[in-house]
Amino acid sequence: MSTSEAAVRERLTRALHERGEEIADRWVELQMEQALLDTDIGEAELREEADALIEALVPGLRSGVPVDRVVTSTPGLHEAVVGLSLRRARAGATPxxxxLAVLALKEALLKAVQRDTRDAEELFASAVFMNRLLDVAGALSFETYVEGREEIIRRQSQQLMEQSTPVVRLWRQVLAVPLIGTLDTAxxxxxxxxLLQAIQDHEALVAIVDITGVPTVDTAVAQHLMQTVNAVRLMGADCVISGVRPSIAQTIAQLGIDLSTILTRATLADALAAAIKLIDGPGPDGDEGDDR
Incomplete structure (x- = not known):
């Protein structure tokens, strides 16, 4: 580390110690003035972020780590930037x-340094150092934001899939899954x-997979259906596929897909009748109607 860089680090560290509150206030003010947030993040939360990041900068500056690795190599500083970015991602701010919110800290820091020195060379050296330091923080915040949003989208997609594939109890020990849309691997x-969890919870003996809402059945969809059927059978239950329309039946026949080992029905009502026969014999004349 050169003497000039060591002096810059010491100058910035002193400014953070002596003017930390002033820097935090100015950083929050800049973010609000420049309309860098289009979210419901309030001033109090911005101030908490500012205090955490400013506090974490000090050990980073005092370390002997090269300036372009200070942010990524200082645990507290790295955590502060990542935490800020994830909160912004969840709040709906843009990357x-x-x-830009992270980079706005440059101006707040430089203003604090200007209170200690007016020397042009010292100010220039401080500005260059801060650019190198906080540009890495800005890049890290962007990368973290993108990863955070992707994780949020994946989680929301998972929740949407779970909600769009409900397991319904139709009869005593009979469950149904009405499928709508494309049936892919996920x-x-x-x-x-x-379905398997519901079979265990309800001690079901028959599971109906209704494909009335599935627009087309190709080889891939048929394979996915077979996987579901096999899994249900491994749980000790029978499986019935309903909603096999004429067009679906024709497509399956043309593709040469063998569903002969699976009980299929044209409608959900027919499938339910078949399921009751599987459980109770020829007809629903027992006491099953009382336990629907």
Whole structure:
């Protein structure tokens, strides 16, 4: 580390110690003035973020780590930037606004340094150092934001799939899963998990997979259906596929897909009647009607 860089680090550290509250206030003010936030994040939360980041900057500056690795190598500083970015992602701020909010700290820091020195060379060296330091923080905040939003989207997609594939109890020991839309690998996994858990919870003996809302059945969809059927059978239950329309039946026949080992019915009502026969014999004349 050169003597000039060491002096810059010491100058910035002193400014953070002596003028930390002033820097935090100015940083919050800049974010609000420049309309960098289009969220419901309030001034109090912005101030908490500012205090945490400013406090974490001090050990980073005092370390011997090169300036372009200070943010990523200082645990507290790295955590502060990541935490800020994730909160902005959850609040709906844009990644650009999040990065610019972090970069706005440069102006607040430089203003604090100007109170200690008016020397042009010292100010220039401080500005260059802060640019290198906080540009990394800005890039980290952008990357973290993107990863955080992707995780939120994945979680929301998972929740949507779970909600769009409900398991319904139709009769004593008879469950049904009405499928709507495309049945892909990810959705098949959700369907199987929900259905198998429901079979265990309700001690079901028959599971009906209704494909009335599935627009087309190709080889891939048929394979996914077979996987679901096999999983249900491993749980000791029978499986009935309902909603096999004429067009679906024709497509399955043309593709040469063998569903002969699976009980299929044209409608959900027919499937329910078949399920009752599987449980109670030829007809629903027992006491099942009282336990629907």
């Amino acid at each position: 650009t606004a999040t990065s 959705r098949t996994q959700v369907v199987m998990e929900n």
